[in-house]
Amino acid sequence: DQQVKQNSPSLSVQEGRISILNCDYTNSMFDYFLWYKKYPAEGPTFLISISSIKDKNEDGRFTVFLNKSAKHLSLHIVPSQPGDSAVYFCAAISMDSNYQLIWGAGTKLIIKP
């Protein structure tokens, strides 16, 4: 049973435009949601997070939106840059489970010049 789902394996966006990556979850007990970015042959790096009590968090070009009623979150990247090409993972934490991260399968973002 996948608790965190990323239904788009890949996404291609023109440089300068907005990239929107989506994530759905099933467990309403998650406390935090996170986005990680991963380049080939490297470990994932933390990008941005949002608490379950908020609906938006912004950090520079990156904004995460949380819709609890729909159990859906999205990551917006504006404007998209070539260096944003990577695999993006959505993950969720429940503090009751020793902060274990539950991961989606990832979305490969390709920024076209």
Add this chain to the structure above:
Amino acid sequence: NAGVTQTPKFRVLKTGQSMTLLCAQDMNHEYMYWYRQDPGMGLRLIHYSVGEGTTAKGEVPDGYNVSRLKKQNFLLGLESAAPSQTSVYFCAIRTGTDTQYFGPGTRLTVL
């Protein structure tokens, strides 16, 4: 990925061989994690530790053992490697309420 190192970076084993993967941190954090990542899948938690001398099972613990004898080191052992354990293994430390910091990974192939 300064602060979390993983040894070795690559390894090829034959079925039935054993090996130990080492994760070392220099940041004095309590929580450490071992994940595996397979193609088309997210990371899956194998084992974790909430402090020196403690370990606990994650989502996919079978075929692996771990030890945390020193706070800085978290070891992942494969006693009898199987082809299904071919994967990329990542170690992580918990650096905040909602964040984990990852090492560069170990790519393991079991023939």
